[in-house]
Amino acid sequence: MAGTAVRGRLTWQVATVTAVRPETTSVRTIEFDIPDWAGHQAGQHVDIRLTADDGYVAERSYSIASAPGEPLQLTVERLEDGEVSPYLTEELRPGDEIEIRGPIGGYFIWDSDDARTPVLLVAGGSGVVPFRSMLRHRARIGSAAPVRLLYSARSLPDVIYRTELDMPGDGAEIVYTLTRQQPPGWAGHSGRVDAALLTEVAWPEDRQPLAFVCGPTAFVEIVAGELVSLGYPPDHVKTERYGGVGAP
């Protein structure tokens, strides 16, 4: 397989917050200005570093939410027991500086206008973040690749990027399933992603699709396993797991 090696050393760069925008009651998107940012690919992540005034340092990794060519955006979910995410979602404001290193990761990425390879994106909760980068990238480059996003959220108010996803444009298909609470008259899917829902929503395997799955570990285990059961070759199912397990 072709590696997309990161060239040279990734140095810490000072990133200045230019805007913050609430996405849900516990999720916020932060935009940064980084003077020497080398650009990124859709699906990559960055490391961030915070330094307290007594020298205490904390590092974490976050997926990139913006498309290649756009200013760097991170979308962060506040975790109740978190050390870093409450700071990023509640304290950080425009003008503040943090350190960022990246972009990182060359496997869970998408960059294609290949109309013959349909793409299935399956998101659990804040696992939708790298897919927002991919969807924006697809729109920006005018990609002809068929894309379908299956997004599992607890409830409609928990859907991140809802305004944007409700107008996907360019034929990208967005399918929600709400696991805990549905609004009155909800005509969409309810309940967790399972074999039946994937059979209905996933591209048939004979079209040789490429699947990306991102979410909490249990979600990814189930979805990736079901896709293999549907005939997806394991090396066409790319996974990324985070959130919910000790990654505050």
Next chain:
Amino acid sequence: MSPLSRGFHGRRRASDVDASRVPPGQYVTTDFPVLSAGPTPHTPLENWTFSIKQGGQTTKSWNWQEIRDLPAEDVTADIHCVTKWSKLDTMWQAVSLDTLLAQVGHEARFVLAFCDGGYTTNLPLADVTGGQAWLAYGYDSSPLQPEHGGPARLLVPHLYFWKSAKWVRGLELLAADEPGFWERYGYNNYGDPWREQRYAGD
């Protein structure tokens, strides 16, 4: 000099964590997070083997029972994932790679571990000998679960945990170093957590 993060105080490490055991940039978790690039493979034990390859040929192979019949060790180790979590005092049941490598003649200087699912990772031979590396099949006195790499994974705790390849099926012995999966995707070729060698060039 890092800029100060206005209003960031951090939680500090719990007082019962010995800070000297936590490498730079890591935080301690009591969970056991799962990270992998693709679906979890499920190879039946009756089809499972662990092989040593040299020059493209399999020169030694053990089936599941043969591995289980080898002397096992209880290994207690701190593990450090490049995604920044560390977990202290993890307990494994494992066979030392010294035991396996002693059964083959070779002059290798590097190994490339290969796995179900196509994952590979490279290590210097000097890092998988001398009581530093194991083939682990038990965790906390239970069989190693598939999402954590079962039926068996490498355990090389002195390097970042991506070197402890899940679902490992063997080692290819090499004269020259050859980058593995994450090493080709921009991660560090060696991966020493104490020198924070996360990415290429670190």
